[in-house]
Every structure is written in C-alpha cells, then in structure tokens.
Amino acid sequence: MANSPAAVQRQRVRDLRKGLAGVDREDLSEMKFEIIAPGRNKQRIYSMVDGEPRDITEKNLDAVLGKTLPDGSYEFTAKEEDAPPYVRGQVKCAFHAKSPERESGLLAEAGVASTICPAGNLAHGQAKRVHGEHKHSQETKALTAYLDDQKEERRIEREEQALEAQQAIARAALGGAGEKTKAAKPS
Numbered sequence: 001m002a003n004s005p006a007a008v009q010r011q012r013v014r015d016l017r018k019g020l021a022g023v024d025r026e027d028l029s030e031m032k033f034e035i036i037a038p039g040r041n042k043q044r045i046y047s048m049v050d051g052e053p054r055d056i057t058e059k060n061l062d063a064v065l066g067k068t069l070p071d072g073s074y075e076f077t078a079k080e081e082d083a084p085p086y087v088r089g090q091v092k093c094a095f096h097a098k099s100p101e102r103e104s105g106l107l108a109e110a111g112v113a114s115t116i117c118p119a120g121n122l123a124h125g126q127a128k129r130v131h132g133e134h135k136h137s138q139e140t141k142a143l144t145a146y147l148d149d150q151k152e153e154r155r156i157e158r159e160e161q162a163l164e165a166q167q168a169i170a171r172a173a174l175g176g177a178g179e180k181t182k183a184a185k186p187s
C-alpha cells in the first residue's frame with residue numbers, strides 16, 4: 001500500500017518542528033508551514049516497534065505521530081519503508097488478557113497483572129521480546145526480575161538437594177565402612 005500523503009506531511013511537520021528547536025526566532029517567523037486542514041479520512045501509519053500498520057483519523061495524526069518510545073525515538077512513522085517489516089503472528093504479548101503468563105498466574109505473582117495489552121498477533125521469535133521491552137518496559141523489567149529471582153531460588157534449592165544427597169552418600173559410605181570394620185573383626 002502506498003504511504004498516506006496526509007500522514008507523510010504531518011510527519012514532515014513533526015520532524016521540521018523538532019529540527020527547529022535550535023533555529024532563531026527571526027528565521028522562524030519567515031518560515032511558513034503549509035498545513036492541509038485535517039479531515040476525517042483515515043491515514044495509515046506504521047509502528048516503529050514491529051511495523052504493524054494502524055489507520056488513524058487525520059485529526060488524531062499529530063498526537064499519535066508525536067508519541068515516543070522509552071528511548072525517546074518516535075513510535076510511529078508515516079513511511080512504510082522506514083518501519084520494520086510487519087509479520088503477523090499468533091503470539092500474544094505477555095500482558096495480553098489471555099496470555100499464558102496471565103493464565104498461569106505468573107503476572108499476578110510478579111505484581112504486574114494490572115497491565116493489559118491488546119497485542120495478540122505478534123510474530124514468532126524476537127517480536128514478543130522487542131514488543132515487551134518497548135511497550136511495557138517497566139512491567140517487563142519487573143517480570144524479568146521476578147523470573148530471575150525464581151531461577152536463583154530454584155538453583156539454591158537444587159544445590160542444597162545435591163549437597164544433602166552427597167552427605168547421605170558419605171554417611172552411607174562411612175556407615176558401610178564401619179560395618180565392614182566390625183565384620184572384619186575376629187570374634
């Protein structure tokens with residue numbers, strides 16, 4: 001699909017405004033922005049996170065195009081060629097209402113169940129991780145920290161079990177040796 005002309009124009013204005021932060025007021029007054037009056041037409045824009053296309057009414061374009069990601073970069077672009085290729089999949093975001101993480105009770109345990117995300121068509125592979133890190137960075141950090149803690153607890157548990165097993169073997173060996181010594185004693 002061809003890029004939506006109004007969306008591309010709004011993006012140009014957005015980027016121009018950003019670039020003008022360091023321009024003198026005097027120069028600024030001589031520059032004119034020609035802006036088409038916003039209408040009700042839907043304009044297509046693309047997520048810079050996963051390339052997912054969204055159709056936005058013209059009057060909402062400025063607000064949506066102005067949204068930024070946690071790293072400060074823009075979340076959407078009007079130019080399809082600038083967005084990553086969109087691969088529609090069946091993977092649910094961890095914070096989706098019916099995600100395996102939610103249904104298993106993991107989100108509640110980690111204290112991040114209040115975040116609900118509609119993304120249910122992420123591609124396999126890295127898409128879910130990238131989506132989580134960009135869209136829910138705080139919750140993803142909390143969830144990762146919780147999982148790391150659990151892993152650490154399980155590791156300690158396994159070490160303790162291994163140590164107990166070793167001690168049991170040592171005791172059995174000592175006991176066996178004692179019996180042998182006893183048995184070896186002439187009566």
Ligand SMILES: [Zn+2]
Nearest residue numbers: 093117119135
């Ligand atoms: Zn999500």
